[in-house]
Amino acid sequence: MTTPGGTDTGPPAGPMTRAAAMVVWEQTGQRAEPFTVLVDHTDRAVLLTTALSSPRGLVRAAEVAAGPRWGGALSGTPRPAPGAFGDEPHIVKADRDRGRLAREARALVLAAAIGVPAPSLRFAGLDATPPVLIMTQVPGLELVADSPDADWTAVGAVLRRWHDDAPTDRFEPHWPAGPSVGLDLLDGPGPRRRLTPPVRRTLAEVLGRLPGVPPTTVVLHGDCAPYHWFLDEGRVSGVIDFGDVGTGDPVQDLAVLTLWDHDRLPAVLAGYDADDALRARVRHTVRAYRVLRHLAAVAWLLDHDIDPEPTCLELERLADETA
Numbered sequence: 001m002t003t004p005g006g007t008d009t010g011p012p013a014g015p016m017t018r019a020a021a022m023v024v025w026e027q028t029g030q031r032a033e034p035f036t037v038l039v040d041h042t043d044r045a046v047l048l049t050t051a052l053s054s055p056r057g058l059v060r061a062a063e064v065a066a067g068p069r070w071g072g073a074l075s076g077t078p079r080p081a082p083g084a085f086g087d088e089p090h091i092v093k094a095d096r097d098r099g100r101l102a103r104e105a106r107a108l109v110l111a112a113a114i115g116v117p118a119p120s121l122r123f124a125g126l127d128a129t130p131p132v133l134i135m136t137q138v139p140g141l142e143l144v145a146d147s148p149d150a151d152w153t154a155v156g157a158v159l160r161r162w163h164d165d166a167p168t169d170r171f172e173p174h175w176p177a178g179p180s181v182g183l184d185l186l187d188g189p190g191p192r193r194r195l196t197p198p199v200r201r202t203l204a205e206v207l208g209r210l211p212g213v214p215p216t217t218v219v220l221h222g223d224c225a226p227y228h229w230f231l232d233e234g235r236v237s238g239v240i241d242f243g244d245v246g247t248g249d250p251v252q253d254l255a256v257l258t259l260w261d262h263d264r265l266p267a268v269l270a271g272y273d274a275d276d277a278l279r280a281r282v283r284h285t286v287r288a289y290r291v292l293r294h295l296a297a298v299a300w301l302l303d304h305d306i307d308p309e310p311t312c313l314e315l316e317r318l319a320d321e322t323a
Contacts, residue, residue: 013037016045016130020094023128024052032092041304044095048137052090089137091119094130100243101131106170107242108135114165116158117238138238140230145260147231149267155229155257156271158236159221163250166219174220174246175292182207182288185295190302194312202319203295209288214249215281222246224253226261251282255289260314291318 013021017040021032035049095101105126111118119135143155175181185191186203195203221228222244230238254272258265265286269279294311301308 013047014040014042014045016040016042016094016096017047019130020045020047020092020132023094023125023130023132024092024134027125027128027132028052028123028134035092038091043097045093047092048089049092050089052134090122091135091137093133093135095243096130097243098126098131101133102126103171103245104241104243105133107166107245108133110166110170111162111239111242114161116162116165117236118242119238119240138230138240140232140237143226143229143231145226145264147226148234149264150234151231152264152267153271154231154234154236155226156268157273158239159224159253159257159268160272162221162239163218163253168217168219168247171219171246174222174244174248174252177210177214177248178212179204179207179210179288182210182292182295185292185299188295188299190298190308191295191312191315194298194308195315198323199316199319202323203291203315206288206291206318206322209285210292211249211285214251215277216250217247218250220244220246220248220250220253222248222253224256225259226257229257249285249289250278251285252289252292254282255286256293258286259290259293287318287322291315294318 013035014037017037021035024030024032030052032047032049032051034051035047037045037047039046093101093104105121105124108118108121112120117138119138121133121135123132123134125132125134143151183204186200186207191200221239221242223241228239228241229236230240254265254268257268265282269282272278274282294315297311298308298315301311
């Protein structure tokens with residue numbers, strides 16, 4: 001047989017995507033091609049395929065023993081077992097950061113256990129090179145800026161379920177608490193080159209509002225952007241991309257969810273059923289968490305040779321609002 005690696009639509013398959021398809025072939029005996037390339041970076045790849053329909057199938061993720069090798073996540077390469085795939089669309093995700101993929105595997109199993117709609121994990125090849133996960137594709141459409149308030153409220157309710165029911169002892173902190181991470185990012189080459197000293201001073205003051213010890217610690221999604229939430233006829237049909245999951249202040253997820261859509265925060269808080277104490281904390285710290293997220297985005301964009309100018313403009317706007 002020929003080796004896998006062909007695309008159906010989308011951008012051409014780069015080395016990481018071809019490596020992911022090869023791992024699927026080697027570990028499961030199934031071909032991922034044809035597939036559509038969704039993400040293809042030097043360190044990670046995501047592809048969509050409907051080709052995984054071999055009767056050999058794969059074991060259900062819940063039947064894979066959890067072990068300490070990857071911090072309690074699914075480990076090892078499960079052996080094929082009959083009838084787990086069918087012809088539904090699947091996502092193949094590869095990431096050279098094994099820890100990030102292991103966290104996602106653990107979070108997907110947890111989401112299924114607590115009733116948070118998310119992709120169903122079908123295969124965890126964390127010992128492969130590169131490590132690979134195979135999961136179902138969630139139905140529905142992405143949450144977007146002009147989605148109705150009811151959709152944002154529905155997302156807030158599901159986020160609250162995740163925060164309430166995901167046990168914090170399963171994950172490490174998302175980031176160190178307090179302003180130290182943000183101040184380090186603010187001192188990075190991108191902000192120092194692009195932002196004026198007065199703007200950086202104002203942003204540093206804003207970051208000073210971040211609590212050293214959050215009053216409440218939950219399991220954060222960690223990358224709770226609207227494009228990771230999907231809805232189908234007003235119902236949340238899935239939340240994806242849990243690779244940055246970790247414990248922290250719930251306000252951080254709320255800030256990232258409404259990062260570019262501040263006017264949607266009231267609808268999200270209504271669905272979240274936020275009490276007066278949380279609303280007060282949001283008012284005090286949400287801007288600081290937004291600045292932190294934007295500074296992290298500037299670093300990521302520069303690392304991937306993407307122009308961070310829109311994000312820098314937003315940082316300047318946040319500084320102007322504060323001054």
